[in-house]
Amino acid sequence: MKPFNFNRRVWAALKLIPRGRVTTYKELAKYLGKSKVARAVGNACGLNPYAPKVPCHRVVKSDGSLGGYSGGGKKKIDLLEKEGVKIDRGKIKDFRDKLYKFK
DNA sequence: ACGGTGACGCTCA
DNA sequence: TTGAGCGCCACCG
Numbered sequence: 001m002k003p004f005n006f007n008r009r010v011w012a013a014l015k016l017i018p019r020g021r022v023t024t025y026k027e028l029a030k031y032l033g034k035s036k037v038a039r040a041v042g043n044a045c046g047l048n049p050y051a052p053k054v055p056c057h058r059v060v061k062s063d064g065s066l067g068g069y070s071g072g073g074k075k076k077i078d079l080l081e082k083e084g085v086k087i088d089r090g091k092i093k094d095f096r097d098k099l100y101k102f103k
Numbered sequence: 104a105c106g107g108t109g110a111c112g113c114t115c116a
Numbered sequence: 117t118t119g120a121g122c123g124c125c126a127c128c129g
Contacts, residue, residue, distance in 0.1 A: 034124085043111095
């Protein structure tokens with residue numbers, strides 16, 4: 001195993017997200033210390049081997065769109081709705097209110 | 104070591 | 117408001 005890589009850090013942050021709440025790549029990047037690593041964050045989620053362990057589906061884009069998902073967008077939407085996050089036309093409803101911020 | 108790609112973000116037209 | 121372009125960092129071949 002390797003030390004705390006950037007990816008590991010991202011996964012750890014995702015685990016901090018409470019149920020029924022979502023976060024954005026930007027906020028996540030900010031939490032890591034860089035507001036421009038949003039791409040790297042997305043990459044981390046894609047490489048995330050802890051798929052079920054890490055709620056990557058709770059991470060969305062800054063516009064409130066789901067962004068993407070490595071298993072099937074439908075599953076992600078259904079999962080989020082189950083958590084209490086309503087999705088409308090592929091965008092999160094009251095996204096701003098459900099947005100979770102670190103620190 | 105280098106280049107290309109990506110689950111993104113912001114600015115400009 | 118929507119669409120297109122540029123820039124950012126990290127990972128993979």
